[in-house]
Amino acid sequence: MLTIAGLNTHYGASHILQGVDLEMPQGRISAVLGRNGVGKTTMVKTIMGLVAPSSGRVAVGGTDITGWPPHRVSRQGVAYVPEGRLIFPDLTVLENIKVGERPDTAWPIDRLLKLFPSLNERQANRGSQLSGGEQQMLAIARALVSDPKVMLLDEPSQGLAPLVVRELARIIKLLRDEGVTILLVEQNMKLAEAVADELHIMVKGRMVYRASAEVFRAEEATIRARYLTM
């Protein structure tokens, strides 16, 4: 569904992504884990067209989208839920969602409000009045209303209480079961372990490990010590 091949991205003279390869099968949750600063956000931004790669290829469903601007990537069915959520603090919950609305979406506002009961209760509240968990749900709802085939989630569990992370896990699995292909980027393993079908590990701008959830569970202690411990 989403394929990255030999992706290199620089910020000035800093070589951040160093030949990243990633295959994300349709309707699955792929998680990319890695320590702080290895390039996970840069990878997501490069997919989304927010940062231009110096070489390599990004394709969605067989269409080469390398170097496309973000609005075209979005129209191709890729939605981005950024780190820090970036919801509009002065807009209400409903206004925040409507920003991303697309005609004939499979996720109209009524459906989203059923999916996210906390947002339903707070429709008229401003973004700034929401808790971190509610803001995260709102960021996901705003991405869903654009009717994506692929959703990129950057550190969605950051700063959230364990109970809210569990609710987030439920939502992410539900989206996968509805056919949305998900890329989950996380520094924290908890959410990734709870939802991912496949796990990848990035170290210094390269993918160094890939396994199914089952294999990952069996190897977890070794992998954690080798690649993820700070």
Ligand SMILES: Nc1ncnc2c1ncn2[C@@H]1O[C@H](COP(=O)(O)OP(=O)(O)OP(=O)(O)O)[C@@H](O)[C@H]1O
């Ligand atoms: N706009 C920028 N200009 C220059 N360097 C940058 C820029 N954005 C990020 N970097 C650097 O690129 C490297 C990778 O950053 P990136 O945010 O992709 O890492 P990450 O794995 O997502 O980490 P985090 O979990 O902290 O977001 C870091 O060393 C960071 O300091």
